[in-house]
Amino acid sequence: MRTQVVIVGGGPSGLLLGQLLHLKGIETVILERKTRDYVLARIRAGILETGLVDMMREAGVAERMDKECFIHNGTCISYENELFAVDFHKLIGKNVVVYGQTEVTRDLYDARDAVGAKTIFEAEDVQIHDADRDAPYVTFTLDGAEQRIDCDFIAGCDGFHGISRKTIPDNVRTDYEKVFPFGWLGILSETPPVHDELIYANSSRGFALCSMRNEKLSRYYVQCELSDKVEDWSDEAFWDELKRRLPEAVADKLVTGPSIEKSIAPLRSFVSEPMRWGRLFLCGDAAHIVPPTGAKGLNTAASDVHYLKEGLVRYYKDKDSEGLDSYSEKALARIWKAERFSWSTTNMLHRFPDQSAFDLKMQRAEIESLHHNETAQTWFAQNYVGLPY
Numbered sequence: 162m163r164t165q166v167v168i169v170g171g172g173p174s175g176l177l178l179g180q181l182l183h184l185k186g187i188e189t190v191i192l193e194r195k196t197r198d199y200v201l202a203r204i205r206a207g208i209l210e211t212g213l214v215d216m217m218r219e220a221g222v223a224e225r226m227d228k229e230c231f232i233h234n235g236t237c238i239s240y241e242n243e244l245f246a247v248d249f250h251k252l253i254g255k256n257v258v259v260y261g262q263t264e265v266t267r268d269l270y271d272a273r274d275a276v277g278a279k280t281i282f283e284a285e286d287v288q289i290h291d292a293d294r295d296a297p298y299v300t301f302t303l304d305g306a307e308q309r310i311d312c313d314f315i316a317g318c319d320g321f322h323g324i325s326r327k328t329i330p331d332n333v334r335t336d337y338e339k340v341f342p343f344g345w346l347g348i349l350s351e352t353p354p355v356h357d358e359l360i361y362a363n364s365s366r367g368f369a370l371c372s373m374r375n376e377k378l379s380r381y382y383v384q385c386e387l388s389d390k391v392e393d394w395s396d397e398a399f400w401d402e403l404k405r406r407l408p409e410a411v412a413d414k415l416v417t418g419p420s421i422e423k424s425i426a427p428l429r430s431f432v433s434e435p436m437r438w439g440r441l442f443l444c445g446d447a448a449h450i451v452p453p454t455g456a457k458g459l460n461t462a463a464s465d466v467h468y469l470k471e472g473l474v475r476y477y478k479d480k481d482s483e484g485l486d487s488y489s490e491k492a493l494a495r496i497w498k499a500e501r502f503s504w505s506t507t508n509m510l511h512r513f514p515d516q517s518a519f520d521l522k523m524q525r526a527e528i529e530s531l532h533h534n535e536t537a538q539t540w541f542a543q544n545y546v547g548l549p550y
């Protein structure tokens with residue numbers, strides 16, 4: 162088999178890249194380790210920056226999003242009984258779209274089916290060969306039979322646990338990592354959201370987040386110990402703890418109900434440099450991870466896709482490799498700014514085991530500055546809605 166671009170990974174990065182390349186006449190094959198249903202069962206954040214919304218439109222997959230999404234002109238931050246809004250629209254004339262990542266992925270799969278582009282599910286033991294030469298190829302096993310695809314380029318969109326990043330030799334790669342000493346326990350409940358925008362809560366008992374998927378489906382999180390297990394947390398214990406971390410007026414309005422999904426995720430910042438090795442390009446979680454506080458995971462994947470798509474189109478259209486040669490530098494420049502924002506908001510909103518009384522005063526001063534200073538709010542808003550590509 163031969164194609165122009167092999168995309169390893171059928172998550173949002175791989176699917177969005179595949180769709181945008183198809184629309185430019187560039188052929189791709191996506192190799193996905195799991196089944197489509199498995200991929201679509203993942204519950205992930207759903208805050209879309211302007212850049213990603215624009216790319217969904219460019220990819221022709223915005224119709225359902227436009228019908229079902231929420232437009233949020235701002236977000237709320239609470240600390241103990243205080244609650245304030247950061248109004249993106251008033252400050253910078255922009256907003257964010259709330260639309261579950263699962264729905265983004267579903268729309269992209271449907272679009273890929275509609276154009277008849279090839280996706281191979283349950284592709285096992287994917288291996289990338291000769292990425293640093295002019296004739297790379299990928300091997301994998303399907304139904305027990307070894308397969309090979311020759312290609313011009315490989316896009317490593319296989320997430321943090323994929324094989325693409327590890328294909329780049331250790332002496333070429335530099336990994337930067339910070340593991341946070343806590344996790345997020347998240348639940349999905351068929352209850353109306355407690356507020357019309359998100360609430361990021363700093364409390365003496367730890368962080369909490371009130372989010373949503375639609376007017377009947379809410380998503381809540383509480384900071385928890387890394388040693389916690391989902392089975393340690395009954396629904397009742399979760400709701401009690403969430404209420405304790407919210408301002409009273411918000412807690413009093415909270416509609417509780419049975420969890421339909423409950424999971425614990427660790428928090429990590431991670432970046433691997435460079436994002437290119439020969440004809441292999443890393444994209445999305447394969448190259449970087451952010452703590453979910455800033456809602457940047459999907460959005461940093463989107464800007465990678467933007468830069469890589471531009472580079473590949475320029476190569477195939479004009480035989481000009483400048484976009485590919487500058488991909489890693491351009492993508493990393495934006496990624497590190499998103500890493501900073503995610504790290505900064507995580508530090509501002511969470512309780513750390515080793516925090517001193519002075520540290521807590523600094524954290525309080527930062528939140529109060531954000532509460533009362535328009536310049537601080539503008540900078541927060543610019544980062545939250547997404548810095549320019």
Ligand code: APR
Pocket residue numbers: 169170171172173174175192193194195200205206262284287318319320321322323324444445446447457458459460462
């Ligand atoms: N071979 C083939 N496919 C693989 C392999 C492999 N060796 N390893 C992983 N995959 C697949 C996974 O099954 C998954 O479907 O690659 C896909 C990677 O998707 P994501 O992990 O969702 O990463 P990405 O597409 O970059 O999207 C980033 O997803 O994890 C969230 O917070 C993150 O919102 C961000 C977004």
Ligand code: PHB
Pocket residue numbers: 205206207208359372373380453454455456457
């Ligand atoms: C979510 O809705 O899952 C969500 C929203 C915002 C975040 C993180 C998660 O910062």
